[in-house]
Amino acid sequence: MQTLEENPHNIKINLAKILTNLLHYLLPWTIPTLIIISWQLASINGLIESTILPSPWQVVQTTITSLQSGVLEQNMAISLYRALSGFVIGGSIGFLLALCTSLSQTLNLLLDSSVQMLRNIPHLALIPLVILWFGVGESSKISLVTIGVLFPIYINTYHGIRSVDSNLIEMGHSYQLNSWQLFWHIIIPGALPTILMGVRYALGVMWTTLIVSETLASSAGIGYMSTNAQSFMDMSTILMCIMIYALLGKLSDLMAKSLETSLLNWQIKGGMING
Amino acid sequence: MHKLVKRLFSTIFLVFIIASAVWGYTLTREDSSSSLETITIGYQAGDPIDIAKTRGQFIKKMKKAGYKVVFKQFQNGSAEMEALASGNIDYARTGDTPPVTALASGSSITFVAAGSSKAKGSGIVATKSSGIKSISDLKGKKIAYTSNTSSQYMIMQVLKKAGLSTSDVTLVDMSQSDASVAFAKGKIDAWTNWDPYTSSAELTYSGAMIVTGTTVGASNRDYIISGSYAKNHPAASKALIKYLGQDMTWANTHKTKLVKMMTKSLKLPKKVVERMVNRRSYSLKAVSTKATSEEQAISDSFYTDGITKKKVKISKYVLNLK
Amino acid sequence: MADTILSIENLSKKYQGKVALNSTNLKIKNGEFVALVGQSGGGKSTLLRLIAGLEPMTSGTISQNNQLIHGINSNTRVMFQDDRLLPWKTVRENITFKKPKNSETAEVVNQLLERVELQGFADAYPASLSGGQRQRVALARALFVNPEILLLDEPLGALDALTRSKMQKLILDLWQERKMTVILVTHDVHEATKMANRIYVVKNNKIEATFENPLAYPRTDATCTNLSTTILNKIIDQD
Numbered sequence: 001m002q003t004l005e006e007n008p009h010n011i012k013i014n015l016a017k018i019l020t021n022l023l024h025y026l027l028p029w030t031i032p033t034l035i036i037i038s039w040q041l042a043s044i045n046g047l048i049e050s051t052i053l054p055s056p057w058q059v060v061q062t063t064i065t066s067l068q069s070g071v072l073e074q075n076m077a078i079s080l081y082r083a084l085s086g087f088v089i090g091g092s093i094g095f096l097l098a099l100c101t102s103l104s105q106t107l108n109l110l111l112d113s114s115v116q117m118l119r120n121i122p123h124l125a126l127i128p129l130v131i132l133w134f135g136v137g138e139s140s141k142i143s144l145v146t147i148g149v150l151f152p153i154y155i156n157t158y159h160g161i162r163s164v165d166s167n168l169i170e171m172g173h174s175y176q177l178n179s180w181q182l183f184w185h186i187i188i189p190g191a192l193p194t195i196l197m198g199v200r201y202a203l204g205v206m207w208t209t210l211i212v213s214e215t216l217a218s219s220a221g222i223g224y225m226s227t228n229a230q231s232f233m234d235m236s237t238i239l240m241c242i243m244i245y246a247l248l249g250k251l252s253d254l255m256a257k258s259l260e261t262s263l264l265n266w267q268i269k270g271g272m273i274n275g
Numbered sequence: 276m277h278k279l280v281k282r283l284f285s286t287i288f289l290v291f292i293i294a295s296a297v298w299g300y301t302l303t304r305e306d307s308s309s310s311l312e313t314i315t316i317g318y319q320a321g322d323p324i325d326i327a328k329t330r331g332q333f334i335k336k337m338k339k340a341g342y343k344v345v346f347k348q349f350q351n352g353s354a355e356m357e358a359l360a361s362g363n364i365d366y367a368r369t370g371d372t373p374p375v376t377a378l379a380s381g382s383s384i385t386f387v388a389a390g391s392s393k394a395k396g397s398g399i400v401a402t403k404s405s406g407i408k409s410i411s412d413l414k415g416k417k418i419a420y421t422s423n424t425s426s427q428y429m430i431m432q433v434l435k436k437a438g439l440s441t442s443d444v445t446l447v448d449m450s451q452s453d454a455s456v457a458f459a460k461g462k463i464d465a466w467t468n469w470d471p472y473t474s475s476a477e478l479t480y481s482g483a484m485i486v487t488g489t490t491v492g493a494s495n496r497d498y499i500i501s502g503s504y505a506k507n508h509p510a511a512s513k514a515l516i517k518y519l520g521q522d523m524t525w526a527n528t529h530k531t532k533l534v535k536m537m538t539k540s541l542k543l544p545k546k547v548v549e550r551m552v553n554r555r556s557y558s559l560k561a562v563s564t565k566a567t568s569e570e571q572a573i574s575d576s577f578y579t580d581g582i583t584k585k586k587v588k589i590s591k592y593v594l595n596l597k
Numbered sequence: 598m599a600d601t602i603l604s605i606e607n608l609s610k611k612y613q614g615k616v617a618l619n620s621t622n623l624k625i626k627n628g629e630f631v632a633l634v635g636q637s638g639g640g641k642s643t644l645l646r647l648i649a650g651l652e653p654m655t656s657g658t659i660s661q662n663n664q665l666i667h668g669i670n671s672n673t674r675v676m677f678q679d680d681r682l683l684p685w686k687t688v689r690e691n692i693t694f695k696k697p698k699n700s701e702t703a704e705v706v707n708q709l710l711e712r713v714e715l716q717g718f719a720d721a722y723p724a725s726l727s728g729g730q731r732q733r734v735a736l737a738r739a740l741f742v743n744p745e746i747l748l749l750d751e752p753l754g755a756l757d758a759l760t761r762s763k764m765q766k767l768i769l770d771l772w773q774e775r776k777m778t779v780i781l782v783t784h785d786v787h788e789a790t791k792m793a794n795r796i797y798v799v800k801n802n803k804i805e806a807t808f809e810n811p812l813a814y815p816r817t818d819a820t821c822t823n824l825s826t827t828i829l830n831k832i833i834d835q836d
């Protein structure tokens with residue numbers, strides 16, 4: 001990211017810079033805004049039937065009533081719980097598996113090809129198995145998310161560790177670091193950029209898998225709200241859920257990004273904090 | 276300074292996220308402190324179980340009888356049959372068709388109770404533009420149905436009655452939600468389904484019901500189905516039938532309240548719910564010989580048409596409570 | 598002080614059966630600046646890595662101050678062509694790596710950074726420094742522990758000519774100030790003659806020739822030319 005240094009001596013340039021800055025902020029929002037405005041207009045003029053596609057305003061009203069009754073908050077909290085626990089469990093398993101396969105040649109030979117085989121199975125295909133093993137309670141939903149999150153974390157951790165600069169590892173040896181110090185001071189920070197890329201991708205997978213998992217024998221969650229609305233063609237609730245997915249997706253992406261900026265500031269920034 | 280504010284903001288945000296997740300966790304926990312025997316019942320939105328659940332009396336009565344009831348909502352009957360087979364739920368409310376196909380595919384299930392006929396609310400709705408007035412007009416038209424539901428039996432019976440074969444019409448197998456959009460947009464001419472979809476199609480999309488289950492002998496009753504649980508727990512099954520039956524009696528005598536309740540829970544227009552409620556009655560009793568023979572007819576018809584691969588004697592699977 | 602600090606006897610190294618260094622003998626005195634020159638693949642880097650203990654030897658002995666060296670030689674520090682700084686640590690953290698952080702070490706780091714003209718960069722990350730600056734940090738890091746012997750493996754190979762000659766001067770100055778022993782591996786004969794007291798030509802996996810270089814410091818390009826030519830001829834000379 002390029003930071004634009006302000007120059008107090010030249011107001012003209014300053015103004016121009018503010019305008020470009022503003023443009024940079026606004027530009028990504030123009031297309032969504034235009035779509036929503038024209039959609040609302042089309043609904044008002046009766047170009048779109050409200051039973052097929054309710055107007056944005058109707059969706060906003062639905063959202064407000066759902067919030068007021070507390071239904072939306074509860075369902076979001078439940079979805080969040082499922083998503084996060086699945087993410088933590090899947091992320092840890094993927095991470096630990098990747099540590100095993102990337103640091104030990106024997107375990108690599110033993111496990112990696114199996115993981116690569118499992119990786120390409122579509123999650124949807126696993127639903128009957130997940131129901132058989134974990135039932136229809138919370139554990140089945142969380143385990144589906146776990147499976148979804150596991151692989152991107154695994155792959156990225158594996159590649160991250162495998163591609164740590166061997167010169168830095170040798171440097172660590174020359175400092176007589178023990179295995180743990182080598183792992184903690186050199187291998188993990190070196191692999192971190194790739195691991196965080198995996199985290200960012202996994203966060204996206206987390207939501208999509210969760211939505212699918214919440215369609216099976218569920219009585220709560222955003223995915224449930226949406227499928228339940230679907231069976232009675234409650235279009236404004238469906239649209240509300242779609243908006244929430246988009247929002248949650250954007251939010252997790254932002255979280256991952258800020259995690260990257262705070263953990264990898266050595267990559268981006270020129271340092272010189274006191275300078 | 277800017278950095279500090281950013282850090283503070285992310286910390287607050289993180290705490291908020293984790294707190295919400297913890298709250299979500301507590302919401303998913305059912306109180307497991309009681310020593311009551313837990314019964315899990317599968318249902319679908321708007322069905323008799325949903326009424327009993329929303330009314331709230333059923334849970335209380337079952338608790339007194341020593342059972343803790345947990346409800347699980349499903350999207351369709353096949354999913355309920357899967358969950359019954361794997362023992363994840365103990366009872367399920369379905370339509371008349373899923374148990375028939377489940378039996379034919381070798382699942383061991385039991386008919387616990389049967390409801391009253393919903394024949395008047397089940398049938399074929401034609402779009403205004405299709406020009407279909409009677410079942411003989413169906414020839415050459417595009418008709419939607421949903422496989423493994425009562426609509427599959429319905430369309431077969433209607434075609435037989437009209438003297439048509441499946442090659443005389445275009446049958447499209449669609450989910451309820453897909454068919455609903457297709458019907459509203461006029462992409463299909465007719466839609467085989469049941470209430471509240473039929474009422475909704477009539478009132479919201481100005482469709483016309485050209486034939487109902489009454490004409491072709493398709494009752495589309497509700498059934499309470501169990502895996503092995505009902506057989507091993509006759510007392511639970513008896514209590515279940517008794518209290519559900521009481522809720523059904525209540526439903527018949529409190530239609531205004533019922534309409535209000537279901538309008539809210541189904542998020543459907545009031546007039547749609549009204550029509551649905553007023554053209555049916557509610558009951559749940561031990562399976563009668565009439566209901567058994569209806570199921571046998573569906574089973575035989577599916578076998579003859581090659582939809583199922585096994586001949587099943589339904590009466591062998593009906594729960595006998597003395 | 599002319600006592601031997603490093604003594605190498607019959608040192609050999611094989612990589613998967615291939616000879617990399619063949620029965621080499623070498624004695625280096627305390628405070629000397631020696632250079633190992635030769636074509637790449639000749640064994641000069643292998644020799645340096647064996648002294649540092651980065652590779653196990655196949656046979657022979659290395660002793661420093663009459664003590665046999667096994668494994669990592671902690672009385673030496675190596676500086677490589679690539680800086681090998683940890684990108685996720687600041688300049689200060691890189692220099693004090695694996696050492697306690699206290700006011701004493703902080704003061705040592707400040708003095709070192711001043712000496713290599715990087716005062717004010719203590720909290721910068723390597724990514725924000727130029728190649729030359731990074732090599733100076735690497736030098737400061739190597740000197741931080743006061744090694745008896747400083748091992749330089751083509752440390753200036755990747756720098757531009759101007760930066761390179763500045764670094765050569767800096768290294769020479771530090772050598773004289775600190776009275777340490779320096780072993781420089783370089784393919785640049787001119788660099789060797791400008792900096793070292795003694796130059797070994799490493800060729801065909803052994804030390805082929807030794808040249809004393811008694812010229813007084815500071816040396817200019819002109820004063821070194823003759824010796825450089827002689828050494829260069831020795832290197833390209835076919836057997």
